[in-house]
Amino acid sequence: MAMQKKIPLRKCVATGEMLPKKEMIRVVRSKEGELFVDLTGKKSGRGAYVSKSEDAIEIARKKKVLDKQLEVKVPDEIYEELVRTVRREQLKS
Structure with a gap:
């Protein structure tokens, strides 16, 4: 097995x-x-994780x-980059 x-x-x-890590985006402070x-x-x-959804990003903001x-x-x-990232991912799927 x-x-x-x-x-x-x-x-x-x-x-x-x-959520699974790959369904999230990480924001990091060095x-x-x-x-x-x-x-x-x-x-x-x-690091902090936020879901790959514009709603979640908006809540975080x-x-x-x-x-x-x-x-x-x-x-x-940073929030704008998160939204762009989510939108790019949505275009791919």
């Missing part, structure tokens, strides 16, 4: 849902305080959950 590969789950900071969208999910730094999680003010550019 083949072992089923364990799917890594992460919690969306906006919706609180536990030690230097730089913020970026980490599409590989492997960059070092403090309104409630400033990423600010709290990453302990830094998250600029609009």
Whole structure:
């Protein structure tokens, strides 16, 4: 009997849902305080996951959950990049 590969789950900071890591986008704050969208999910730094949905991103923006999680003010550019990423993914599928 083949072992089923364990799917890594992460919690969306906006919706609180536990979802497979690949259905989420990671936002990272590096030690230097730089913020970026980490599409590989492997960059070092403090990370927070948000679901790949515009609704979740909007909730995160309104409630400033990423600010709290990453302990830094998250600029609009980051949210815009998240939305662009989600839209690109939707075009692919």
